Amino acid sequence: MMTTAMHDDTSLDDAVTRLLASDAAAIADPYPIYQRLRETPGLYVHPSGPTVVVSRFEDAREVLGNSTDMSNRGLAVGSRADAIRAALEPDDQRIFDEVAAFENLYVSRADGDLHQRVRRISQRAFSPRKMAQLADRAEEYTRQLLDDMVRDGEADWVHGFSSRLPMMMICSLLDVPLADIDLIRGWTAKIGKNRGGTVLADLREAHAALGEFREYARGLVATHQADTEHSELVSSLMGAAATGELSEDELLATMVVLLFGGSDTTSALLANGLATLLRGEGTWAEVVTRVRAGELRTVLEELLRFVTPVQTLWRVSTADVELAGRPIEAGTTCLIVLGAANRDPSAFDQPDELRLDRGPNHHLGFGHGIHFCVGAALARLEGTTVLEALAARAPDLSLRRQPTVDDWGGNIQFRTLETLEIDIAAVRPATTDRQDAP
Amino acid sequence: MTARIHIDDQRCIASGNCTAIAPDWFSFDDDDRVVARQPAPGEQLPPDVDAAANQCPVAAIAIEHAAT
Numbered sequence: 001m002m003t004t005a006m007h008d009d010t011s012l013d014d015a016v017t018r019l020l021a022s023d024a025a026a027i028a029d030p031y032p033i034y035q036r037l038r039e040t041p042g043l044y045v046h047p048s049g050p051t052v053v054v055s056r057f058e059d060a061r062e063v064l065g066n067s068t069d070m071s072n073r074g075l076a077v078g079s080r081a082d083a084i085r086a087a088l089e090p091d092d093q094r095i096f097d098e099v100a101a102f103e104n105l106y107v108s109r110a111d112g113d114l115h116q117r118v119r120r121i122s123q124r125a126f127s128p129r130k131m132a133q134l135a136d137r138a139e140e141y142t143r144q145l146l147d148d149m150v151r152d153g154e155a156d157w158v159h160g161f162s163s164r165l166p167m168m169m170i171c172s173l174l175d176v177p178l179a180d181i182d183l184i185r186g187w188t189a190k191i192g193k194n195r196g197g198t199v200l201a202d203l204r205e206a207h208a209a210l211g212e213f214r215e216y217a218r219g220l221v222a223t224h225q226a227d228t229e230h231s232e233l234v235s236s237l238m239g240a241a242a243t244g245e246l247s248e249d250e251l252l253a254t255m256v257v258l259l260f261g262g263s264d265t266t267s268a269l270l271a272n273g274l275a276t277l278l279r280g281e282g283t284w285a286e287v288v289t290r291v292r293a294g295e296l297r298t299v300l301e302e303l304l305r306f307v308t309p310v311q312t313l314w315r316v317s318t319a320d321v322e323l324a325g326r327p328i329e330a331g332t333t334c335l336i337v338l339g340a341a342n343r344d345p346s347a348f349d350q351p352d353e354l355r356l357d358r359g360p361n362h363h364l365g366f367g368h369g370i371h372f373c374v375g376a377a378l379a380r381l382e383g384t385t386v387l388e389a390l391a392a393r394a395p396d397l398s399l400r401r402q403p404t405v406d407d408w409g410g411n412i413q414f415r416t417l418e419t420l421e422i423d424i425a426a427v428r429p430a431t432t433d434r435q436d437a438p
Numbered sequence: 439m440t441a442r443i444h445i446d447d448q449r450c451i452a453s454g455n456c457t458a459i460a461p462d463w464f465s466f467d468d469d470d471r472v473v474a475r476q477p478a479p480g481e482q483l484p485p486d487v488d489a490a491a492n493q494c495p496v497a498a499i500a501i502e503h504a505a506t
Contacts, residue, residue: 127452360490
């Protein structure tokens with residue numbers, strides 16, 4: 001057996017079980033659990049599946065860098081997924097299989113040739129150089145959303161801003177009508193909530209949402225086929241579909257995963273990130289000073305480390321491998337906890353401190369290896385744009401209410417504040433001297 | 439000591455890490471491939487360049503340090 005029996009194991013098992021089940025208190029503050037995971041000698045193995053939980057920085061980097069012996073199908077197959085599926089009634093097993101079949105086509109879940117094909121198409125459209133050309137659009141949307149919040153006296157940052165900007169950006173990249181944003185957000189929330197059938201009700205909701213989302217994407221493709229003017233991303237996707245480089249299912253799955261991955265992750269960064277920067281202790285004043293001093297990117301990278309919007313990644317071993325001196329059998333589910341690795345004291349000095357001048361910052365916030373976040377440049381653009389706008393328009397910004405456990409939602413992979421009340425009166429009107437404003 | 443910066447085009451996934459960490463040393467060409475602005479700078483490199491190589495998610499950057 002590969003388990004490491006420690007005196008504290010039972011209570012740690014329970015704590016990880018609560019995390020996996022999206023228990024609100026565990027999601028609101030997973031960091032004490034992460035610390036215990038990191039401090040477990042060898043490898044901590046959770047009994048569900050079993051599941052190897054990889055929490056230390058070097059171990060996480062090693063697993064993510066090994067795409068030869070590790071598959072990205074960790075939520076569909078492997079010790080944990082197999083155990084979850086086996087416990088389901090036949091009707092729910094069919095649902096599990098349908099969700100897995102579709103999600104396996106995501107660039108983030110694909111291996112080998114499929115991954116290379118889909119990644120190549122997306123990568124060109126999301127390149128840092130192309131993203132830099134979108135700076136004006138990100139600024140314009142940011143200004144619009146802030147103006148709307150000020151006008152309406154909207155204090156909820158999540159409702160008024162953080163849940164909207166990333167979706168607006170990714171929709172504009174995919175030529176999706178902005179009027180459909182609320183519809184799409186409804187689906188992405190349900191798809192993101194389900195993590196491989198861990199919670200049955202979430203699996204069923206995700207299945208229904210995927211069915212609707214897929215039909216919507218199909219309609220979108222039909223519209224795009226009729227149109228002559230496309231964004232570059234849509235052109236390359238439609239082109240790949242036309243030449244058979246992408247099958248219809250692969251095209252639909254790519255649109256779904258880009259809309260999902262391009263929105264909910266950055267929304268979590270903007271919500272959890274602003275809560276971090278506004279928690280008091282003079283942090284926001286320091287942010288404003290550093291942004292003015294041109295240290296915007298350094299601030300953002302530390303925020304990415306500290307918040308880690310995607311907290312976990314799933315892998316499954318395809319061969320017998322060794323990690324931290326322990327054997328992992330082929331077919332074992334591995335849960336890589338980026339949120340824990342990014343707070344590993346062996347990789348970061350005083351990791352639980354937010355140090356806005358930390359650098360160079362070698363965090364794993366976008367993952368590592370060939371699956372490194374394809375939208376990293378877009379996320380960085382959105383993050384810097386928002387920080388810059390807030391520092392300029394709201395140097396005295398504060399929270400109207402500190403978040404509580406009840407304000408947190410999501411799951412072990414995507415933990416996010418669902419509401420964040422800010423002092424919207426502290427946001428000044430936008431300067432109106434821009435000549436290039438539409 | 440002189441240094442030489444090698445970039446493996448086949449591995450590069452245009453993550454943007456190196457251009458973010460060491461923008462004075464790495465940039466993208468028109469085909470979105472990373473290029474070293476000065477492949478053989480003939481001097482000691484600043485720590486940012488090593489950091490950029492270390493943080494390349496696919497280890498596409500190699501830095502060769504050679505005694506002159």
